[in-house]
Amino acid sequence: MTARDEVLGRIRAANAAAGHPAPQEVPRDYHRAGAHPAGAPELLELFRDRLVDYKATVLEAPADDVAKAVRAALADATGRVVVPPGLPDGWWPDGLAATRVTDDGLSPADLDTAAAVLTGCAAACATTGTIALDGSPDQGRRAITLVPDVHVCVVRTDQVVQTVPEMLAALEPTRPITFVSGPSATSDIELERVEGVHGPRTLIVVLTG
Secondary structure: OHHHHHHHHHHHHHHHHHHOOOOOOOOOOOOOOOOOOOHHHHHHHHHHHHHHHHHOOEEEOOOHHHHHHHHHHOOOOOOEEEEEEOOOOOOOOOOOEEEEEOOOOOOHHHOOOOOOEEEOOEEEEEEOOEEEEEOOOOOOOHHHOOOOEEEEEEHHHEEEOOHHHHHOOOOOOOOEEEOOOOOOEOOEEEOOEEEOOOOOOOOEEEEEE
């Protein structure tokens, strides 16, 4: 028995002793899988549509030439571009004006002055246009994808699933999960859209596979 089970068991026992009814079973008969396998053309089209609707930019790249799309994504970047320690070989393009800086615990001030961040992802959901990051070596710690104002994220086509349950099933639940659905945006008290409050104002997705 885990500590969670023990705590919940005590709560249920206390409720029963107090005369409260036992909690009802929560139905779990919702769809756990979509109609298409991961990476299916229908899913990729939907994923692109959702990302564009969220004001993200989508670039396409063959699996053996991710660097070309990354070069286009970072063409206007000057200064430093932060990358996680496990960035795959071949993703960083030659000839950029920006300088590659591998995160080794950069301070918030260092991250705040960075031009952009380049990462991979753990999984993506076409229905919601959501990208999940889990802190794996090609994604790094959460802070590097929240502080720089531009996030270039490489998503493999076989990482794109249809539904949220499928995306969650592809994640390691003990890792710190970050969900990204377009550039950071919120609304102020007068419902005016404000971008970049809680994360990057620019999201560029490199879809490869």
